[in-house]
Amino acid sequence: MPNISRAEVAHLAKLARLAVTDEELDVFAGQLDQILDSVAKVGEVASEDVPPTSHAVPLTNVFREDVERPGLTQQQALAGAPSAEEGRFRVPRILGEEQ
Amino acid sequence: MTAVADLMDYAEVIERYDPVLGLEVHVELNTNTKMFCGCPNVFGGEPNTHVCPTCLGLPGALPVLNGKGVESAIRIGLALNCEIARWCRFARKNYFYPDMPKNFQTSQYDEPIAFDGYLDVTLDDGEVVRVEIERAHMEEDTGKSLHVGGATGRIHGADYSLLDYNRAGVPLIEIVTKPIVGTGERAPEVARAYVNTLRDLLRALDVSDVRMDQGSLRCDANVSLMARGATEFGTRTETKNVNSLRSVERAVRYEMTRQGAVLAGGGTVTQETRHFQESDGTTSAGRTKETAEDYRYFPEPDLVPIAPSREWVDELRKTMPEKPADRRKRIQTEWNLTPEELRDLFNSGAVDLVEATVAAGAKPGEARGWWVNFLAQEANSRDVELTTLPITPAQVARVTELVASGELTNKLAREVVKGVLAGEGEPDDVVETRGLKVVSDDSALLAAVDEALAAQPDVADKIRGGKVQAAGAIVGAVMKATKGQADAKRVRELIIERVGA
Amino acid sequence: MTELTRLTAAELAEKIHRREVSSVEVTQAHLDRIAQVDDLVHAFLHVDAEGALAAAKAVDEAPEPVSPLAGVPLALKDVLTTKGIPTTCGSRTLEGWIPPYDATVTRKLREAGVPILGKTNMDEFAMGSSTENSAFGPTHNPWDHARIPGGSGGGSSASVAAFEAPLAIGTDTGGSIRQPGAVTGTVGVKPTYGGVSRYGLVAFSSSLDQAGPCARTVLDAALLHEVVAGHDPMDSTSIDAPVPPVVAAAREGLRGDLAGVKVGVVTEFSGEGYQGGVLRSFEGAVAQLRELGAEVVEVSCPSFVYALPAYYLIAPSECSSNLARFDAMRYGLRVADDGEHSAEEVMSLTREAGFGPEVKRRIMLGTYALSSGYYDAYYGSAQKVRTLITRDFDTAFEKVDVLVSPTTPTTAFKIGERVDDPMAMYLSDICSIPANLAGNAAMSVPSGLSDEDGLPVGLQIMAPALADDRLYRVGAAYELARGDILGRLPELKGALA
Numbered sequence A: 001m002p003n004i005s006r007a008e009v010a011h012l013a014k015l016a017r018l019a020v021t022d023e024e025l026d027v028f029a030g031q032l033d034q035i036l037d038s039v040a041k042v043g044e045v046a047s048e049d050v051p052p053t054s055h056a057v058p059l060t061n062v063f064r065e066d067v068e069r070p071g072l073t074q075q076q077a078l079a080g081a082p083s084a085e086e087g088r089f090r091v092p093r094i095l096g097e098e099q
Numbered sequence B: 001m002t003a004v005a006d007l008m009d010y011a012e013v014i015e016r017y018d019p020v021l022g023l024e025v026h027v028e029l030n031t032n033t034k035m036f037c038g039c040p041n042v043f044g045g046e047p048n049t050h051v052c053p054t055c056l057g058l059p060g061a062l063p064v065l066n067g068k069g070v071e072s073a074i075r076i077g078l079a080l081n082c083e084i085a086r087w088c089r090f091a092r093k094n095y096f097y098p099d100m101p102k103n104f105q106t107s108q109y110d111e112p113i114a115f116d117g118y119l120d121v122t123l124d125d126g127e128v129v130r131v132e133i134e135r136a137h138m139e140e141d142t143g144k145s146l147h148v149g150g151a152t153g154r155i156h157g158a159d160y161s162l163l164d165y166n167r168a169g170v171p172l173i174e175i176v177t178k179p180i181v182g183t184g185e186r187a188p189e190v191a192r193a194y195v196n197t198l199r200d201l202l203r204a205l206d207v208s209d210v211r212m213d214q215g216s217l218r219c220d221a222n223v224s225l226m227a228r229g230a231t232e233f234g235t236r237t238e239t240k241n242v243n244s245l246r247s248v249e250r251a252v253r254y255e256m257t258r259q260g261a262v263l264a265g266g267g268t269v270t271q272e273t274r275h276f277q278e279s280d281g282t283t284s285a286g287r288t289k290e291t292a293e294d295y296r297y298f299p300e301p302d303l304v305p306i307a308p309s310r311e312w313v314d315e316l317r318k319t320m321p322e323k324p325a326d327r328r329k330r331i332q333t334e335w336n337l338t339p340e341e342l343r344d345l346f347n348s349g350a351v352d353l354v355e356a357t358v359a360a361g362a363k364p365g366e367a368r369g370w371w372v373n374f375l376a377q378e379a380n381s382r383d384v385e386l387t388t389l390p391i392t393p394a395q396v397a398r399v400t401e402l403v404a405s406g407e408l409t410n411k412l413a414r415e416v417v418k419g420v421l422a423g424e425g426e427p428d429d430v431v432e433t434r435g436l437k438v439v440s441d442d443s444a445l446l447a448a449v450d451e452a453l454a455a456q457p458d459v460a461d462k463i464r465g466g467k468v469q470a471a472g473a474i475v476g477a478v479m480k481a482t483k484g485q486a487d488a489k490r491v492r493e494l495i496i497e498r499v500g501a
Numbered sequence C: 001m002t003e004l005t006r007l008t009a010a011e012l013a014e015k016i017h018r019r020e021v022s023s024v025e026v027t028q029a030h031l032d033r034i035a036q037v038d039d040l041v042h043a044f045l046h047v048d049a050e051g052a053l054a055a056a057k058a059v060d061e062a063p064e065p066v067s068p069l070a071g072v073p074l075a076l077k078d079v080l081t082t083k084g085i086p087t088t089c090g091s092r093t094l095e096g097w098i099p100p101y102d103a104t105v106t107r108k109l110r111e112a113g114v115p116i117l118g119k120t121n122m123d124e125f126a127m128g129s130s131t132e133n134s135a136f137g138p139t140h141n142p143w144d145h146a147r148i149p150g151g152s153g154g155g156s157s158a159s160v161a162a163f164e165a166p167l168a169i170g171t172d173t174g175g176s177i178r179q180p181g182a183v184t185g186t187v188g189v190k191p192t193y194g195g196v197s198r199y200g201l202v203a204f205s206s207s208l209d210q211a212g213p214c215a216r217t218v219l220d221a222a223l224l225h226e227v228v229a230g231h232d233p234m235d236s237t238s239i240d241a242p243v244p245p246v247v248a249a250a251r252e253g254l255r256g257d258l259a260g261v262k263v264g265v266v267t268e269f270s271g272e273g274y275q276g277g278v279l280r281s282f283e284g285a286v287a288q289l290r291e292l293g294a295e296v297v298e299v300s301c302p303s304f305v306y307a308l309p310a311y312y313l314i315a316p317s318e319c320s321s322n323l324a325r326f327d328a329m330r331y332g333l334r335v336a337d338d339g340e341h342s343a344e345e346v347m348s349l350t351r352e353a354g355f356g357p358e359v360k361r362r363i364m365l366g367t368y369a370l371s372s373g374y375y376d377a378y379y380g381s382a383q384k385v386r387t388l389i390t391r392d393f394d395t396a397f398e399k400v401d402v403l404v405s406p407t408t409p410t411t412a413f414k415i416g417e418r419v420d421d422p423m424a425m426y427l428s429d430i431c432s433i434p435a436n437l438a439g440n441a442a443m444s445v446p447s448g449l450s451d452e453d454g455l456p457v458g459l460q461i462m463a464p465a466l467a468d469d470r471l472y473r474v475g476a477a478y479e480l481a482r483g484d485i486l487g488r489l490p491e492l493k494g495a496l497a
């Protein structure tokens, strides 16, 4: 059974890009623990021989023709941007590396 | 920025270690539209003009898979002798990065469309190395960021960044090799030859522009060393975005000598990404494994599985180009090339161009001469790829035709080609506008001949006296007078005719 | 209150078609009702009077009605994009965002001449069962203002219950159309997954989300269903098949005869946690179905008890990925952009500031369930449960035409009662979730008022995928036999001011 620590919650918050407060860490640690404890029940019936279902529709091979469709203008694309410059989205300096 | 790394002498590296390579190549497909939306798939363009709700990752927008992208992926898989999955899915690779609009990359994870193949790679001396292919899978490209302020466009020290998503969602095929072992001192050469062969193959498939300079073909090189006789691989580094054939070779070689020094000094190689510096051929440390993301892959719920029918796969199998090794053999025989000539031809990256030029009517030797020598130098001096020179095989073939018919001398032919490269139009246009036609009008030539003979009466006498070889001096004078545009053979005939010898 | 807002959508459509009343009059009547009562109900986040009246005018000026619902106004859940009209999903993150494109559902509504009155309140990003998670304040249940209207689509159902709109569109990921329908005494339908396009539906859990109709009658829901359903090449999971004949099925049901219809009562959905009033209402409904001529049998679906835990792994997992795009780079809220903070920091600070506690909780839960080392035990196992639930449905539908259960174990609870107890809140959807996991069609139709508290109770009807018409036949027949409920809605305080 899970026993999720504060440190683990902090790690999750980092992965999820949430600058959670110390107070939230405590609240979430308790709640996630409780929820995970309860949902772990799925393990009871998820045996080897049961295939997983990822999609609720039995569809395959849904393809699009390789034909252009009208998209957005630069103005439309940038209309909702918090900041823009020279036709581009302006964002604070990026520290991380590309993957 | 970083201290100069200790390097081990290359010979010593080989003596003590076996290099192990792994190559990951990303290829942008040349489909009309992006992988999951109908935006145009073209290089460049005004920023954020080839975008829509889907590739901008707007709330609510959904992907729909480009069938042509799947077709190209299967054809690449087949050309690499891969198995084609009977059923596979896309997955989401989750990580945050500003150039990725959804903050996940729609990619394939444990169910690639093509897997378990190989590519035979011929080295310069004709030795064939079989490179095993792990997988080829479909994914999408990211947008591009421009770093402003700080140190000249570099990400570090920038004040802020500007994002353009025109490239976001462009179809990519990632081709991953299995570990390449046992290549010893030839490892850097093998790496280069693999990328080169792959590039030729993709070009022949017509699935990509394969422009390393524009990023439509990008290579990441994994390198590790294992002590001679060891059975387990050493820790590897992954050098990212090595963007020319030469760089692939240099990066592998550099990493071998760097890792050799680390290991010999009793240290351990850090598992990390490294960045290649074109300027000095070195690599520098990037992200380490410890800080690597947990990508939390899971099947993409917005796209349904792909189950290529065997009929479709068989149809596509019929579209396969000639295998690279077979092609080498055929070309060598058909064009009667020495092993050295064959090597130079393939290394020049001009095979397709030469073939197309021959197909347009040129003789193989002449076509080869133009592309491998003159035009390769032109490309080199302009620092562009041969394929991007603004001249077509048909134009080169036309130039060789003009030479063969005597309308151009070889020297004039080079002028014509330069004119075409300068954007002056078709070869015939350049001949016309630059006035480069061989002077074959006898009356114009005769005037020049008479003038030369009059200027050197003593020489004229000698010729008249039977010393025909003395005509050379007059020929030279005429050629000089006509700025080289006369046909020397005809000039000689006219001189002899004139003196009545 | 004007008479027009009391009419059904079918009646309004008829009158507009016969030109007895104009769409502008009908639309204005609803806008007036909104102005009168929405301070109390708070069903709307944004009212687009101008746009709605313009659309109504266009219908009035058209020579022929463009659809069977032409001119009948509607309230749209704020999770579907509307070009030129704000779309917030009940979140601060998207406050002020105006989409540059219409969702397919929105487009179809516009093309059908349906004036869009405005955007309705919802739990933030459709995560919740009470509409208390809206960043813009809760919606109140028209039956009792101190109680929740259900969620996440509380605004849509409440607007219909409060006569602010004859029709509304909701979205249902784990019950977000049916559960609000049940607790507000209205009809709510989750169509077969893939039946209605998700293009432009801001994703919570992509493999579960489905938009569908909210209405006061089964026939009205059917009319709306046919307007918004159908194949859409912009949604890869959209089913390329004819829309089930739901309007014809509703009319068939209204003949009051269910002879030959086999109804299965799901035995797993009763017992502890179910209010007596809810169970008695359900028993009454089952008896009524029998009287209508249906053959009723008990059916066991043993895996259904694993539906809730599977749902609370799958939905958060998908949401953790779907909501990653709200990162302050391209649209929406951005905080701490002061030249000091990096892009990464601005992302984290904005997401922290822009998302409410339930959204954060689910993002974290999903991040955990997908992370390496936990995937198999959590997400992977949940996907297997999904298979088992589908098998249970398949087995059941070999024996019966439809399955029935209560829609939700309790009537509307008090605002504030469960906000700090996520597990208690999650139990609201225990009966509705299986249909989402398997992708089949399901409806909630009011089964009267609870004899305990006088609040509405819902009867859930479930049908196989692509057999949505069965819901409408059974639902309409039952509704006719049951009699009117909304006539008993207490007059909203201040409504006649």
Ligand SMILES: [Mg+2]
Binding pocket: B107, B139, B174
């Ligand atoms: Mg990749």
Ligand SMILES: [Zn+2]
Binding pocket: A071, B034, B037, B038, B039, B050, B051, B052, B053, B054, B055, B056, B169
């Ligand atoms: Zn696009």
